[in-house]
Amino acid sequence: MTANSPQLWEKVIDKVRTWARLNSIWAVHFNSGSCNGCDIEILATLTPRYDVERLGIKLHGSPRHADVLIVTGPVTRQARERLIRTYEQMPEPKFVVSVGSCSISGGVFEGCYNVGGSVDEVIPVDVYIPGCPPRPEAIIDGIIQLLADLQGGKPRPVVRPNVAAELPS
Amino acid sequence: MNTLASFFTILIYPAGLTLILFGMFYEWIDRKLVARFQNRAGPRWFQPFADAVKLLAKEQIQPGIVNPYLFFALPIVAIAGASTAALYVPLMGFTPPSSFSGDLIVTLYLLSLPTMCVGLAGWNTSSRFSLIGATRALTQLFAYEAPFMLALLGPALVAGSWQIGEINEYAQTRWLILSQPIGFIVALIGLMGKLELPPFDAPEAETEIVAGALTEYSGRGLMMFKIGKSIELVVGLTLVSAFYLGGLSGIGSFLLKSVALLFLMSVMQTLFTRFRIDQTVGLWWRFGAILVLAQIVVIILWKGYMP
Ligand code: SF4
Numbered sequence: 183m184t185a186n187s188p189q190l191w192e193k194v195i196d197k198v199r200t201w202a203r204l205n206s207i208w209a210v211h212f213n214s215g216s217c218n219g220c221d222i223e224i225l226a227t228l229t230p231r232y233d234v235e236r237l238g239i240k241l242h243g244s245p246r247h248a249d250v251l252i253v254t255g256p257v258t259r260q261a262r263e264r265l266i267r268t269y270e271q272m273p274e275p276k277f278v279v280s281v282g283s284c285s286i287s288g289g290v291f292e293g294c295y296n297v298g299g300s301v302d303e304v305i306p307v308d309v310y311i312p313g314c315p316p317r318p319e320a321i322i323d324g325i326i327q328l329l330a331d332l333q334g335g336k337p338r339p340v341v342r343p344n345v346a347a348e349l350p351s
Numbered sequence: 352m353n354t355l356a357s358f359f360t361i362l363i364y365p366a367g368l369t370l371i372l373f374g375m376f377y378e379w380i381d382r383k384l385v386a387r388f389q390n391r392a393g394p395r396w397f398q399p400f401a402d403a404v405k406l407l408a409k410e411q412i413q414p415g416i417v418n419p420y421l422f423f424a425l426p427i428v429a430i431a432g433a434s435t436a437a438l439y440v441p442l443m444g445f446t447p448p449s450s451f452s453g454d455l456i457v458t459l460y461l462l463s464l465p466t467m468c469v470g471l472a473g474w475n476t477s478s479r480f481s482l483i484g485a486t487r488a489l490t491q492l493f494a495y496e497a498p499f500m501l502a503l504l505g506p507a508l509v510a511g512s513w514q515i516g517e518i519n520e521y522a523q524t525r526w527l528i529l530s531q532p533i534g535f536i537v538a539l540i541g542l543m544g545k546l547e548l549p550p551f552d553a554p555e556a557e558t559e560i561v562a563g564a565l566t567e568y569s570g571r572g573l574m575m576f577k578i579g580k581s582i583e584l585v586v587g588l589t590l591v592s593a594f595y596l597g598g599l600s601g602i603g604s605f606l607l608k609s610v611a612l613l614f615l616m617s618v619m620q621t622l623f624t625r626f627r628i629d630q631t632v633g634l635w636w637r638f639g640a641i642l643v644l645a646q647i648v649v650i651i652l653w654k655g656y657m658p
Contacts, residue, residue: 202404205397233391235382238398243561244480246412246569249405273410273569 203249203275204329206238210248210272214265214301215291216255219315220282224252227318239325245271250328251305256284256291259298269305277308277332279324286310370437374581375399377588377613381548384617399581403574411570414476421475425468426568426575432464433582440589441519441599453513459500462545462586465579466492469554472576473564484563487628488554491544494632495551498639499541501647505534506594508650515593523598533646535595537639542587543616544631546580550623551631588612 213221227234228241242248245268257265269278280301283289291297301307308331311324378399386393413422439454466488473485507513509530510521528535544551555563565576592599592608599605626634 198404199408202401202408205395205401206405230389230391233386233393235386235394236392238394238401243557244566246567247562247573249409271412273412275409 200333204332207250207325207329208240208242208248209250209252209279210242210245210268211252212254212265212268214253214255214261214285215258215297216282216284220254220284223315223318224254224281224321227321232318232322234322234325237322237325245269246273248272249276250325251276251278252281253278253285253301253305253307254281256288256294256297257299257301257304258296260296262298262304265301265304277328278305279309279311279328280307281311281316281321281324283312283314286312289314367434370434370442370582370585371578373442373585374578375403377584377609378581380610380613381584381617381620384614385620388617388621403578406570406574406577409570411572412567414478414567416477417475417567421471422572425472425475426572426579429465429468429579430575430582432461432468433579433586436461436586437582439515440586441516441593441605442585442589443599443602443605450514450516455503455507455513455515455518458515458586458590459503462583463492463496465576465583466545466547468579469564469576472568472572473566476564476567478567480561480566481564483560484554484566487560488547488564490628491547491551491554491631494635495541495544495639498537498635498643499545501640501643502534502538502541503590503594505531505643505647505650508647508654515590519593519598521598522594523600526595526597528595528597531595531646531650533642535591537643538591538595539612539615540619540639542591543619544635545587546584548616549620550626552625553628553631585609 211221211224226232234240245251249272251269251272253265269276278301280286284291285301288297288300298304302310309324309328311320313320316324376399379394379396382398383393413419436458438449439458470485470489470492473481473488506518506522506527509527510518512518512521547554555565560566565573568576588609589599589605592605592612596608596612597604599608
């Protein structure tokens with residue numbers, strides 16, 4: 183019993199923690215070189231029409247307060263350092279959602295002289311939301327999938343190796 | 352036995368757990384009402400609780416440049432100040448657990464402790480955003496503190512006592528909002544300034560200075576500051592409704608009056624846009640303070656002529 187009860191205790195605490203994480207998602211928004219189309223859709227997601235506060239999602243200004251980093255657009259060489267720095271500033275546990283085709287593959291900006299690659303080549307990405315730009319419904323659905331992953335205890339993603347990222351910026 | 356009673360007073364009621372739960376409940380009412388006014392569904396009832404638990408479970412990052420003692424002590428002092436203030440107010444309509452002559456002044460000072468802590472925290476973390484936020488928070492403190500205090504002095508003068516419990520009892524027989532409407536309005540708006548609710552949220556204006564003085568705080572520290580603010584909300588609502596809305600005689604009247612006050616506050620939050628910091632200071636000193644002073648002069652004269 184003495185060996186078992188701490189485990190039960192830990193399990194309960196773990197459940198409460200996961201529950202709180204699922205129900206309170208504070209996001210910070212980072213534009214790493216998008217054409218602004220995706221950003222406008224993210225703003226549309228926050229309007230009263232979609233009202234994400236009912237799901238506990240709030241946009242915060244400071245990466246120190248945030249749980250989820252929403253990245254839009256391909257990572258330009260200039261934004262790469264800043265993206266990494268913003269990611270490092272967030273307290274654990276942190277998650278990354280990449281919004282838009284560009285952030286997944288480089289999209290229409292693929293191969294541009296100033297583009298370093300996709301987001302998952304720089305920081306680990308949890309959820310990809312395709313679309314050019316994705317509709318607010320799709321963005322909300324993406325966040326819900328992130329929640330489902332969290333509940334299922336899916337292993338955390340890793341950074342994809344990339345050649346372009348090694349190039350001098 | 353006595354220590355047990357004190358522990359109960361500090362941990363469960365009225366400070367500690369009850370206060371924190373009430374703070375979360377009121378925060379939720381406020382957010383929900385504002386959401387409904389904006390034609391949204393609004394947060395679910397457990398939202399503040401989920402936020403608090405989540406922040407508690409998060410990593411707390413300590414910036415390299417800060418003084419670590421101050422960094423960890425300030426949130427604790429903020430929450431302690433706000434909860435100590437709760438000992439002197441008629442929370443839930445019961446007689447205050449601790450009371451002495453002049454506790455009104457002590458309560459008012461304790462209530463401004465969280466703001467001072469936020470200001471110091473912003474100065475301590477010394478990121479540019481938190482510095483601007485701290486400056487604004489302290490400027491605003493100087494703006495609203497005097498009118499707010501004067502507005503609460505009106506009922507004290509009429510009741511002839513500096514003890515919150517006695518003023519509450521005096522106010523139960525008459526609604527002071529009718530005889531001192533200016534004082535009520537100034538106290539209500541002063542409370543909004545104290546809590547940095549919109550339209551007085553320049554110190555934490557998200558669109559300009561990220562998150563103000565608390566930009567660098569994460570996890571536990573941020574949670575404590577937030578809970579301190581919720582407690583301040585409960586205590587402030589209790590004070591104003593006890594003084595102006597006909598006193599608090601029981602749980603029913605406490606809930607009714609403080610929620611009515613909160614309703615008024617959220618209407619004003621929805622109606623007005625954010626003031627610049629100079630507009631806030633101007634509003635308080637040019638209108639608030641002078642109007643309340645005039646009212647206090649009238650009260651003193653009236654008391655002098657009609658003993
Ligand atoms: S996915 Fe489309 S809308 Fe989004 S950044 Fe790329 S080009 Fe713009």
